Amino acid sequence: xxxxxxxxxxQPDLDxxxxxxxxxxxxxxxxxxxxxxxxxxxxAPDSRPFPRKEMIWAQWGLKDKLIxxxxxxxxxxxxxxxxxxxxxxxxxxxxxxxxxxxxxxFAFMKPLAKIVRDKAKLPVLxxxxxxxxxxxxxxxxxxxxxxxxxxxxxxxxxxxxxxDVVFIPLFLLVVFAAGKGVMSFWGALETADAKVxxxxxxxxxxxxxxxxxxxxxxGDIITHTRFAKCGGNKSRYTAHLGIFFGFMGLFLVANIDxxxxxxxxxxxxxxxxxxxxxxxxxxxxLGIGMLLVIFKRKKDEAExxxxxxxxxxxLIWMIVAVTVTGIVSEVTRLIGIGFVAYPVYFAHLVxxxxxFLYLPYSKLAHMVYRTTAMVYAKYTGRE
Amino acid sequence: MAxxxxxxxxxGSILVVGGGISxxxxxxxxxxxxxxxxxxxxxxxxxxRVAQMNKxxxxxxxxxxxxxINFKRIKNNRRIKFYTMSEVQSVSGTPGSYDVTITQNPxxxxxxxxxxGDCVDACPVERxxxxxxxxxxxxAIYRPHEMSFPMKYVIDGDVCxxxxxxxxxxxxxxxAIDLKxxxxxxxxxxxxxxxxxxxxxxxxxxxxxxxxxQCDNVITNMMMxxxxxxxxxxxxxxxxxxxxxxxxxxxxxxxxxxxxxxxxPYCSYICCMASLKQATYIREQYPDAKIYIYYIDMRAxxxxxxxxxxxxxDDKNVFFIKGKVAEIEEDxxxxxxxxxxxxxxxxxxxxxxxxxxxxxxxxxxxxANTKITGDIxxxxxxxxxxxxxxxxxxxxxxxxxxxxxxxxxxNATGAALKAIQTLVRR
Numbered sequence: 001x002x003x004x005x006x007x008x009x010x011q012p013d014l015d016x017x018x019x020x021x022x023x024x025x026x027x028x029x030x031x032x033x034x035x036x037x038x039x040x041x042x043x044a045p046d047s048r049p050f051p052r053k054e055m056i057w058a059q060w061g062l063k064d065k066l067i068x069x070x071x072x073x074x075x076x077x078x079x080x081x082x083x084x085x086x087x088x089x090x091x092x093x094x095x096x097x098x099x100x101x102x103x104x105x106f107a108f109m110k111p112l113a114k115i116v117r118d119k120a121k122l123p124v125l126x127x128x129x130x131x132x133x134x135x136x137x138x139x140x141x142x143x144x145x146x147x148x149x150x151x152x153x154x155x156x157x158x159x160x161x162x163x164d165v166v167f168i169p170l171f172l173l174v175v176f177a178a179g180k181g182v183m184s185f186w187g188a189l190e191t192a193d194a195k196v197x198x199x200x201x202x203x204x205x206x207x208x209x210x211x212x213x214x215x216x217x218x219g220d221i222i223t224h225t226r227f228a229k230c231g232g233n234k235s236r237y238t239a240h241l242g243i244f245f246g247f248m249g250l251f252l253v254a255n256i257d258x259x260x261x262x263x264x265x266x267x268x269x270x271x272x273x274x275x276x277x278x279x280x281x282x283x284x285x286l287g288i289g290m291l292l293v294i295f296k297r298k299k300d301e302a303e304x305x306x307x308x309x310x311x312x313x314x315l316i317w318m319i320v321a322v323t324v325t326g327i328v329s330e331v332t333r334l335i336g337i338g339f340v341a342y343p344v345y346f347a348h349l350v351x352x353x354x355x356f357l358y359l360p361y362s363k364l365a366h367m368v369y370r371t372t373a374m375v376y377a378k379y380t381g382r383e
Numbered sequence: 384m385a386x387x388x389x390x391x392x393x394x395g396s397i398l399v400v401g402g403g404i405s406x407x408x409x410x411x412x413x414x415x416x417x418x419x420x421x422x423x424x425x426x427x428x429x430x431x432r433v434a435q436m437n438k439x440x441x442x443x444x445x446x447x448x449x450x451x452i453n454f455k456r457i458k459n460n461r462r463i464k465f466y467t468m469s470e471v472q473s474v475s476g477t478p479g480s481y482d483v484t485i486t487q488n489p490x491x492x493x494x495x496x497x498x499x500g501d502c503v504d505a506c507p508v509e510r511x512x513x514x515x516x517x518x519x520x521x522x523a524i525y526r527p528h529e530m531s532f533p534m535k536y537v538i539d540g541d542v543c544x545x546x547x548x549x550x551x552x553x554x555x556x557x558x559a560i561d562l563k564x565x566x567x568x569x570x571x572x573x574x575x576x577x578x579x580x581x582x583x584x585x586x587x588x589x590x591x592x593x594x595x596x597q598c599d600n601v602i603t604n605m606m607m608x609x610x611x612x613x614x615x616x617x618x619x620x621x622x623x624x625x626x627x628x629x630x631x632x633x634x635x636x637x638x639x640x641x642x643x644x645x646x647x648p649y650c651s652y653i654c655c656m657a658s659l660k661q662a663t664y665i666r667e668q669y670p671d672a673k674i675y676i677y678y679i680d681m682r683a684x685x686x687x688x689x690x691x692x693x694x695x696x697d698d699k700n701v702f703f704i705k706g707k708v709a710e711i712e713e714d715x716x717x718x719x720x721x722x723x724x725x726x727x728x729x730x731x732x733x734x735x736x737x738x739x740x741x742x743x744x745x746x747x748x749x750x751a752n753t754k755i756t757g758d759i760x761x762x763x764x765x766x767x768x769x770x771x772x773x774x775x776x777x778x779x780x781x782x783x784x785x786x787x788x789x790x791x792x793x794n795a796t797g798a799a800l801k802a803i804q805t806l807v808r809r
Contacts, residue, residue, distance in 0.1 A: 034642075046732040049732050086642055
């Protein structure tokens with residue numbers, strides 16, 4: 001059921017509307033198109049601003065227009081529009097729901113996407129990495145004991161090469177899946193613009209593309225420039241910055257550890273060594289950021305300016321689980337309580353595995369889709 | 384079958400709370416068919432909000448003539464006893480028999496007053512005129528407006544220096560001033576009650592994005608009525624407040640506070656027509672002026688209003704933009720204001736600079752902020768809900784729902800009939 005407004009008729013995709021309402025956009029029908037939101041939004045451009053037009057497209061069930069629209073991703077969800085909305089239509093939540101639907105639409109390996117986005121499939125979600133890791137232990141002969149000894153060292157359970165063997169292919173798979181999703185998103189964006197006669201005939205060289213479109217956007221993301229413009233929501237900015245740099249730091253340290261270990265250095269590093277220090281600092285930033293996010297969300301939900309969806313909370317709790325198990329396993333390792341440290345470390349690996357594997361399908365996919373949309377917006381001069 | 388003579392005189396009377404167009408109508412309609420009516424008004428004059436208006440829509444005639452006829456009807460009718468400066472404190476009892484407590488505030492001017500005005504020249508104290516929404520000043524002793532009824536002066540007890548001044552007493556040749564006057568409370572027994580407490584303009588300072596109270600040239604639609612009224616602060620010349628400059632561009636922001644869950648969740652019914660009407664005020668005075676009306680939906684119910692809307696739409700200098708004004712800013716240098724909205728038809732964000740912006744603020748029932756104690760039901764917005772099954776207490780006009788004057792007079796007449804039915808126990 002393709003929606004085609006150019007012929008003057010609208011074919012509403014009723015299933016899409018229903019799904020949208022289910023995934024956090026249940027207020028969308030309250031919108032009366034007063035257009036207050038488009039002005040309330042500190043990020044919406046002057047020409048064809050959002051989110052008013054998205055609200056009517058959503059009401060009409062114009063799925064194609066919505067998911068092939070960079071604008072829903074240019075929103076950083078400060079919810080100023082929802083706070084000022086005279087009808088409680090919560091455009092902020094509706095846009096979040098549209099983004100969630102878009103992630104599902106463009107997903108490579110759709111069955112996996114379905115599992116991630118279905119609350120009832122949560123056990124399956126955890127079962128996949130658990131089975132993989134248990135099998136790994138079975139293959140390495142460590143399932144029923146691995147000579148714990150006095151000192152707690154996780155490499156006794158999963159040696160670094162084993163971790164590499166499991167996580168590097170996983171990483172490549174995720175990069176591939178996310179890349180596929182992003183490519184189909186980009187294609188959809190171009191097709192949608194071509195339909196209304198907007199097309200870039202002279203393509204920039206790959207070098208120029210990176211220089212003029214990708215790098216500035218990455219700079220923007222690292223400094224959170226757009227996020228900072230995002231209305232009455234300073235605590236979210238701080239929180240997201242903490243989480244962002246927490247992840248970046250941890251990702252960096254994990255790679256340093258892996259590489260240097262393979263070069264013959266002894267890991268884990270002592271507490272005061274730079275990699276360990278950065279790692280711990282990052283974990284702290286992540287933890288504080290998550291606390292802020294949870295606090296802010298609970299407050300907004302209590303005040304009724306925001307509805308938390310499964311996509312929001314499943315990601316929040318997943319990151320919390322990663323953070324908490326990470327910190328607990330480290331602390332218990334240092335104290336030397338092996339019977340706590342090892343199981344918690346196992347759980348930590350399960351959660352990290354989840355976070356990775358489901359990245360292209362969970363809300364975390366906003367990393368790649370929002371970046372793509374921002375690059376596209378720059379590329380087409382939409383700012 | 385209550386024949387006038389067999390009707391018990393006390394339980395047979397009707398209390399009408401509020402002396403605006405609805406209260407006046409209910410009181411007159413009931414009195415003119417032979418029932419006794421007490422009319423209680425909180426202001427020092429009758430006529431309510433209508434007295435502040437420049438013109439009625441859609442006929443564009445001044446409300447003064449209609450009010451004058453009503454005042455004459457009251458003067459000629461012995462069955463109406465009215466109290467100005469009075470408020471109903473409580474109502475208790477059952478249909479057919481209510482005890483009502485009323486407090487009357489001191490006017491400090493007696494019925495000896497001939498409205499000669501000598502006292503005004505003598506009075507040294509000035510106050511902001513609430514009638515003109517602070518756009519003009521009066522002395523502490525003042526006449527509420529040019530044709531206020533009853534034709535008596537009144538002293539603002541909050542600002543008058545009383546015994547330490549007494550200049551007005553010295554100036555008054557009719558011994559009409561009594562600065563010792565005290566509030567008095569008295570009881571009435573009535574058979575039925577009609578609440579016609581009307582409305583207040585929604586407090587525009589609560590619309591924090593729309594700049595009222597921060598930008599000099601952002602005014603409300605009721606202020607526009609006063610600016611355009613011949614008896615208003617500018618004698619009817621529409622000029623912007625900051626520098627008394629003539630206006631060449633004016634923006635109207637519809638639904639300023641109405642249809643908004645954060646303010647008034649309901650449609651105030653009259654603001655679209657009021658802005659269309661006010662567009663004619665400006666266009667009449669300034670043939671080249673441009674008017675921009677920002678709206679969510681233009682609501683011009685009924686054939687006559689629709690016709691009026693079409694007439695204004697045909698004016699080449701009146702522009703209609705579908706998009707709620709979300710923000711208004713002031714240029715600190717020129718005091719011009721910029722209204723911001725998205726034109727939902729073109730999908731472009733607009734920043735329009737104009738000389739003056741008018742907020743079409745809505746109606747908030749008086750009951751939202753001031754409730755009468757007793758067996759009276761208000762809804763969550765402060766509108767009176769009449770229990771028609773039980774009878775006894777009814778509501779008319781904007782105390783009941785947002786309404787135009789025509790609607791008010793219609794349902795005020797209906798309320799008079801319901802009040803009478805309670806008296807004759809039908």
